Amino acid sequence: MAKPKLKEHVINLDWCKGCGICIAFCPKSVLELDEKEKVVVARAKDCICCQLCELRCPDLAIKVEME
Amino acid sequence: MPVKDYIRERFFPHLWCPGCGHGIVLNALIRAIEKLGLSKNEIAMVSGIGCSSRISGYVDFHTLHTIHGRALAFATGLKLGLPSLNVIVPMGDGDALAIGGNHFIHAARRNIEMTAIIMNNRIYGMTGGQYSPLSGYGTMATTAPFSNIDHDFDVVDLSIAAGATFVARTTTFHVHQLIDILQQAILHEGFSVVEVLSQCPTYFGRKNKMGSAADMMTHYKDQTTPIGSKAKKENPALIERGVFVQKEMPEYCKEYDKIIERAMGRSESTPIS
Ligand SMILES: Cc1ncc(C[n+]2csc(CCOP(=O)(O)OP(=O)(O)O)c2C)c(N)n1
Ligand code: SF4
Ligand code: SF4
Ligand code: SF4
Ligand SMILES: [Mg+2]
Numbered sequence: 347m348a349k350p351k352l353k354e355h356v357i358n359l360d361w362c363k364g365c366g367i368c369i370a371f372c373p374k375s376v377l378e379l380d381e382k383e384k385v386v387v388a389r390a391k392d393c394i395c396c397q398l399c400e401l402r403c404p405d406l407a408i409k410v411e412m413e
Numbered sequence: 414m415p416v417k418d419y420i421r422e423r424f425f426p427h428l429w430c431p432g433c434g435h436g437i438v439l440n441a442l443i444r445a446i447e448k449l450g451l452s453k454n455e456i457a458m459v460s461g462i463g464c465s466s467r468i469s470g471y472v473d474f475h476t477l478h479t480i481h482g483r484a485l486a487f488a489t490g491l492k493l494g495l496p497s498l499n500v501i502v503p504m505g506d507g508d509a510l511a512i513g514g515n516h517f518i519h520a521a522r523r524n525i526e527m528t529a530i531i532m533n534n535r536i537y538g539m540t541g542g543q544y545s546p547l548s549g550y551g552t553m554a555t556t557a558p559f560s561n562i563d564h565d566f567d568v569v570d571l572s573i574a575a576g577a578t579f580v581a582r583t584t585t586f587h588v589h590q591l592i593d594i595l596q597q598a599i600l601h602e603g604f605s606v607v608e609v610l611s612q613c614p615t616y617f618g619r620k621n622k623m624g625s626a627a628d629m630m631t632h633y634k635d636q637t638t639p640i641g642s643k644a645k646k647e648n649p650a651l652i653e654r655g656v657f658v659q660k661e662m663p664e665y666c667k668e669y670d671k672i673i674e675r676a677m678g679r680s681e682s683t684p685i686s
Contacts, residue, residue: 360425360426361425361426363426363430363431363432364431365431365432365625365626365627366432366625366626366627367432367437367626367627367630369627370625370627370630370631371586371627371630398588401440401441401444401588401589401592402437402440402585402586402588402630403436403437403440404429404431404432404433404434404435404436404437404439404440404626405425405426405427405429405436406416406417406420406425406436406439406440406443407426409416
């Protein structure tokens with residue numbers, strides 16, 4: 347199977363509570379919190395599209411869209 | 414279907430605290446239902462009272478938000494009346510095993526087809542951090558400021574002893590396993606119990622100095638192991654994850670139908686005078 351390629355992370359800023367779970371367990375350290383305590387994509391090119399951030403988000407606030 | 418089609422978006426962001434494990438259970442449950450290809454109309458969720466029980470407000474299935482500890486009693490009535498529904502009953506540890514303990518063991522004993530999910534955060538989250546029957550010896554809670562002297566139940570052992578025909582455990586860290594187990598539990602034709610270790614960073618975490626939500630999930634990763642693993646033999650304190658029991662037994666609604674048939678047959682041959 348071809349490696350999935352990232353299109354974008356769709357983040358719902360109204361729902362993200364900045365808990366940091368997606369950041370703590372991203373295997374490639376792609377995500378960070380910004381100064382408003384919301385998740386941001388800091389290193390999109392490192393993302394391997396494992397979707398663990400999406401599956402572990404308690405707030406359904408992050409979605410990994412692939413090409 | 415995208416996730417948003419399974420939820421009542423108008424109630425989001427939900428009321429759970431940042432990092433609450435109950436949101437991860439909601440997330441996984443939606444994925445499990447999507448993978449099973451169930452339509453929303455085939456599912457009824459019945460819950461009691463607690464942070465965990467609020468989950469029924471967020472899903473766009475048939476939902477009943479009932480009273481503390483009694484979700485399984487309502488669910489039993491619903492299932493007997495409409496046996497074709499897939500009935501899912503998410504409960505808190507207090508809801509299921511303190512006030513609701515009797516309903517729990519008897520629903521398991523009857524083997525009525527439904528999926529009981531115990532969102533075990535080892536505390537009464539909603540009411541401010543009182544200890545529950547799952548807090549365990551030596552834990553701290555608002556009602557145990559000098560540490561708890563109650564011992565906890567083992568949900569898996571209790572469920573097996575009570576007669577549940579599907580019994581599994583996992584955690585909010587192990588999301589792939591959680592999604593897989595929820596699918597199996599929903600498909601199981603009998604009473605299924607899924608215990609999910611689910612962090613309450615606000616009360617259990619804070620009282621027991623367990624750090625952030627992510628720290629609590631790391632603890633689940635470090636303190637659990639697959640059933641029968643080598644690690645378990647070396648360190649018996651590890652908590653096992655996986656499916657402990659999956660067996661076939663006569664199911665309550667099906668047996669009840671047979672009783673109705675038998676009773677109808679008798680009334681035809683021997684009319685009541
Ligand atoms: C009959 C009755 N007794 C007590 C309460 C108060 N009460 C509400 S939720 C709750 C316990 C919540 O703990 P749990 O079931 O573990 O759910 P959590 O909030 O931790 O998810 C209690 C005691 C109530 N609502 N109804
Ligand atoms: S897990 Fe979800 S709520 Fe928590 S920081 Fe990430 S996107 Fe935000
Ligand atoms: S998909 Fe995987 S690699 Fe990409 S941001 Fe999410 S957790 Fe990190
Ligand atoms: S009090 Fe605990 S269980 Fe309730 S929403 Fe907050 S973190 Fe979750
Ligand atoms: Mg609880």
